[in-house]
Amino acid sequence: xxxxxxxxxxxxxARINDLAAASGKSPHAFMVDALAAEITREESRKAFVAxxxxxxxxxxxxxxxxxxxxxxxxxxxxxxxxxxxxxRARKLFK
Numbered sequence: 004x005x006x007x008x009x010x011x012x013x014x015x016x017a018r019i020n021d022l023a024a025a026s027g028k029s030p031h032a033f034m035v036d037a038l039a040a041e042i043t044r045e046e047s048r049k050a051f052v053a054x055x056x057x058x059x060x061x062x063x064x065x066x067x068x069x070x071x072x073x074x075x076x077x078x079x080x081x082x083x084x085x086x087x088x089x090x091r092a093r094k095l096f097k
Contacts, residue, residue, distance in 0.1 A: 009034075016030075019033055019034060062095055066094050066095050067092040067093065067094060067095065068092065068093060068095045069090050069091075069092055069093070070090065070093065073090040074090050077089060077090050
């Protein structure tokens with residue numbers, strides 16, 4: 004594995020050292036874990052945004068949506084065994 008050099012401010016280095024010691028890790032292991040967690044978070048965020056943009060394009064293409072309050076009401080009724088009329092898709096743009 005190739006080495007990477009990071010120039011850290013003294014305050015940040017001290018904070019890393021304190022947290023690493025408290026968690027029973029070396030500063031190196033602590034930083035590797037922190038970087039991996041941040042990368043995973045950013046990848047998840049990127050996938051979420053891509054999914055939202057795709058959904059937005061689909062809504063723009065078809066122009067129909069469901070009212071969230073109606074869907075929740077329907078789901079609660081169904082979950083409690085009641086018969087309920089299924090929500091209808093409505094035009095987003097009038």
